[in-house]
Amino acid sequence: MVNRSFFDESKEQSLVKADIVAKYFWAWAKIMLRNAKNIAYIDLFSGPGRYKDGSKSTPLLILERAIADSEMRERLITFFNDVDADNSQSLQETISLLPNIKTLQHKPLISNREVGEEIVKQFEEMKFIPSLFFIDPWGYKGLSLRLIGSVIFNWGCDCIFFFNYNRINMGLNNQAVQQHINALFGEKRADELREILIDKTPDEREFLTVEAICQALIEIGGKYSLPFRFRNAEKKRTSHHLIFVSKNVVGYSIMKEIMAKESSDIKQGIASFEYNIAPPKYPLLYALSRPLDELGDLLLDEFAGQTIKMIDIFNRHHVGKPYIQKNYKDVLLKLEHQGKIITEPAKRRKNTFGDKVKVTFPLKQ
The missing domain is CATH 3.40.50.150 (Vaccinia Virus protein VP39)
Known part of the structure; x- marks a missing residue:
């Protein structure tokens, strides 16, 4: 047995x-x-x-x-x-x-x-x-x-x-x-x-x-x-x-x-x-244990100088990390409010960040 x-x-x-x-x-x-x-x-x-x-x-x-x-x-x-x-x-x-x-x-x-x-x-x-x-x-x-x-x-x-x-x-x-x-x-x-x-x-x-x-x-x-x-x-x-x-x-x-x-x-x-x-x-x-505070800096560094859709950011970045799609949208909203990224369309329903929203990241300083 x-x-x-x-x-x-x-x-x-x-x-x-x-x-x-x-x-x-x-x-x-x-x-x-x-x-x-x-x-x-x-x-x-x-x-x-x-x-x-x-x-x-x-x-x-x-x-x-x-x-x-x-x-x-x-x-x-x-x-x-x-x-x-x-x-x-x-x-x-x-x-x-x-x-x-x-x-x-x-x-x-x-x-x-x-x-x-x-x-x-x-x-x-x-x-x-x-x-x-x-x-x-x-x-x-x-x-x-x-x-x-x-x-x-x-x-x-x-x-x-x-x-x-x-x-x-x-x-x-x-x-x-x-x-x-x-x-x-x-x-x-x-x-x-x-x-x-x-x-x-x-x-x-x-x-x-x-x-x-x-x-x-x-x-x-x-x-x-x-x-x-x-x-x-x-x-x-x-x-x-x-x-x-x-x-x-x-x-x-x-x-x-x-x-x-x-x-x-x-x-x-x-x-x-x-x-x-x-x-x-x-x-x-x-x-798999990195906190959310790090995600914004990671994205600004990895996608510097690029214009890319939110869903493509997620697909290219999340493997091997603990972040789910909601985390990316929350952080991108925060970066947008801080003026660190440019989005298109910029006018959307409040506190939303759709899959097809385009994000332009600044060049590295």
């Missing part, structure tokens, strides 16, 4: 995690359906469907959204897997009780295979339709760079995975699980990480570890990644992260908006993504 004890109760962070995945699925699906005949949702560690307190986990949230939408009912394919046969059986029974489940054109597929080398090889040989993959192992066994790379390789395929920082941190120097850690980071990067973590503080260990996995994702084609941090109940220690990875900036932008709204800490309108402020030597995490 696989230890899936976190299904015994639905803690607030579990609900937030499920909510992030379900919200992204909906936004992603609506875009994909414009360009594909069918789409898929694939959950490789699906669990029993409900927490012990009766709350719905991700599979039920996804299926309920599909049932409620006429287009999704016809075009969504779902696949749920859990190596624990009891979990798979429970999920099957729970799904069968969903109201109007039989209105789905494609019956949910459920299996109880182990996620490992065999399934990775199979995925590497497949050509997927646009698919959203959710990989949520209890620990880290089965989660590997090759698996993530195989699922994001095809067009329209994004991945959200559970990064169990506590267990990974404990397992990095454990010879018994070395092969699993090496599979997750890549052997060379894992060895480098083990070396540089010696004598590091707990915060430094976390920053270095999450930075390492995000850099590894870039190397396998996951150019756009976003980590979202979950702390323990006392908010003193990290329990795990939910990491989004995509090859497409559109998906990245959508997920950033969703994660920003789910952040419990927001300063100056900037979402924390649940991160403590990372020092500059961790470039990806540091970029």
Whole structure:
């Protein structure tokens, strides 16, 4: 039996995690359906469907959204897997009780295979339709760079995975699980990480570890990644992260908006993504922790001497930074009021800054 004890109760962070995945699925699906005949949702560690307190986990949230939408009912394919046969059986029974489940054109597929080398090889040989993959192992066994790379390789395929920082941190120097850690980071990067973590503080260990996995994702084609941090109940220690990875900036932008709204800490309108402020030597995490005060100066510097639409400013600048579209509009309004930029049209509804407003930045002094 696989230890899936976190299904015994639905803690607030579990609900937030499920909510992030379900919200992204909906936004992603609506875009994909414009360009594909069918789409898929694939959950490789699906669990029993409900927490012990009766709350719905991700599979039920996804299926309920599909049932409620006429287009999704016809075009969504779902696949749920859990190596624990009891979990798979429970999920099957729970799904069968969903109201109007039989209105789905494609019956949910459920299996109880182990996620490992065999399934990775199979995925590497497949050509997927646009698919959203959710990989949520209890620990880290089965989660590997090759698996993530195989699922994001095809067009329209994004991945959200559970990064169990506590267990990974404990397992990095454990010879018994070395092969699993090496599979997750890549052997060379894992060895480098083990070396540089010696004598590091707990915060430094976390920053270095999450930075390492995000850099590894870039190397396998996951150019756009976003980590979202979950702390323990006392908010003193990290329990795990939910990491989004995509090859497409559109998906990245959508997920950033969703994660920003789910952040419990927001300063100056900037979402924390649940991160403590990372020092500059961790470039990806540091970029995700920059305050709003810096954004105006960043824009004046990067776009000096250019005339450019607001939406193009956002698209060119926001990747790897915590800012969402509203932050850019707020800062551009402030720069306009300060006379630091020229806008066209200058006369608009009060306190608005549309996507097509042209901005002329002054030359550098």
